[in-house]
Structure formats: structure tokens, C-alpha cells
Amino acid sequence: MRLPEGEPAVRDWRFVSAGRLVDQLLERAGAARDRALVIAVDGRSASGKSTLAALIAQHVDGAVIVHTDDLAWHEPYFRWGHLLRDGVLAPLREGRGVELRPPQWVARSRGGAITVPQGAGVVVIEGVGATQREVTGLVDAAVWVQSDFSLAEQRGIARDIANGQNGAPEEAAAFWHEWMNEELAFLRRDRPWERADLVVAGTPPPSIATDEVAVADGPLTAA
Numbered sequence: 001m002r003l004p005e006g007e008p009a010v011r012d013w014r015f016v017s018a019g020r021l022v023d024q025l026l027e028r029a030g031a032a033r034d035r036a037l038v039i040a041v042d043g044r045s046a047s048g049k050s051t052l053a054a055l056i057a058q059h060v061d062g063a064v065i066v067h068t069d070d071l072a073w074h075e076p077y078f079r080w081g082h083l084l085r086d087g088v089l090a091p092l093r094e095g096r097g098v099e100l101r102p103p104q105w106v107a108r109s110r111g112g113a114i115t116v117p118q119g120a121g122v123v124v125i126e127g128v129g130a131t132q133r134e135v136t137g138l139v140d141a142a143v144w145v146q147s148d149f150s151l152a153e154q155r156g157i158a159r160d161i162a163n164g165q166n167g168a169p170e171e172a173a174a175f176w177h178e179w180m181n182e183e184l185a186f187l188r189r190d191r192p193w194e195r196a197d198l199v200v201a202g203t204p205p206p207s208i209a210t211d212e213v214a215v216a217d218g219p220l221t222a223a
Contacts, residue, residue, distance in 0.1 A: 038125060143196060
């Protein structure tokens, strides 16, 4: 697996069912009284975070997913951690629901809100920077999704083109590389894999069964 400099590679994966993975996450999250448990799924762009978040939600009745892309919408690159901390995680920690219209939503007349109903049992925060240092102590279980960097780039650009995001194919590729310059610098500073309770393979080993997930214990630190 090709990884950017600084991110340690998992050498020994174990293969588990999706249900067992969720059980392990909930075990690491522990128990909470009168508030939601927060599971944060972090990883590089197009690593498989959204797929994993959806998988977790499928196995936890009533789980709510919050995408950090909604917080980051029209915000400066990776300078929206205060919105995640103060607008989403702090209310959840106090046992309250979330009804957040980020400043850029208001300024640009985007409708709706980021919502989590009061009484939700599990909230999954998904996105690059979901476990960033700014939210330390407000997440119950952290996952780092490790993925081959080249394959993630290929599927990320292909996804954006298929979804009609960021213009024509050439423009989509140019935007991807602009984003990567910021993302790589942010992750080199923040090093979220060093705070992961579990690591999940977003690029699964070839030998894995279709109904299994490759997982390893965190955190990941340099040898």
C-alpha cells in the first residue's frame, strides 16, 4: 500500500465481519449516560470513509451520520474545527441535539441545517479531519481509514467527474490536486492516525472475503 510520508503502514490486518467491527468500536467507545456516543471516521480523501460510516449506521439502529464536508462548505481549508467542536460535539456531549446552520450556509442562503435529534444513541462523524486535535476529548471512538494513496486519487477524481463536481474532467483533476496540497499539509501536522482506536483498510487486501472488513488496532506510530 502506497502511503504519503509520515503515515505508518499497517502490516498485520485481521479480517472481521462488519458486525464485529461495530461491536469493537462500541466497546472502545464505552458507555455514556444521557448522551450520544460519538464515533469519528477519519481518513484521506476517497479512502472509503463514507462507505465505512454507512456500514456502521447499517448495524446501529438510529445512528446519525454527520459529514464534515457540510461544515467545511465554503470555509477556508481545514479551518472549520471550531464548528465541529462548538456546533456539533459540544452539544452532543451535553446531551442535547444539534440544529446547526454554519455561517457560510447563512451567508450564501443554503437551506436546511445540520441536525442530530436529541436522544440519538450513536452519532458518526465522517470526513477528513473528523478526529483532528481541535476536538480531542469530545470523541468516544476514533477510526483511521488507511488507503492506497494512488488508488484513492484515481477513485476520487473519477467520483467527482461522475457526480459532475468541480467542472469538466480537467478541472476536476486540477481541483483534486489543489485540495491535496492542503490536505497533505494538514494531515502531516495533525497526524490523526496517532489518535485512532482502530484502523480500517479502505484498500482491502486481495485475500479478504467480500463480507469482511480488514481492521487493526490503533494508534499508528512510527517504529
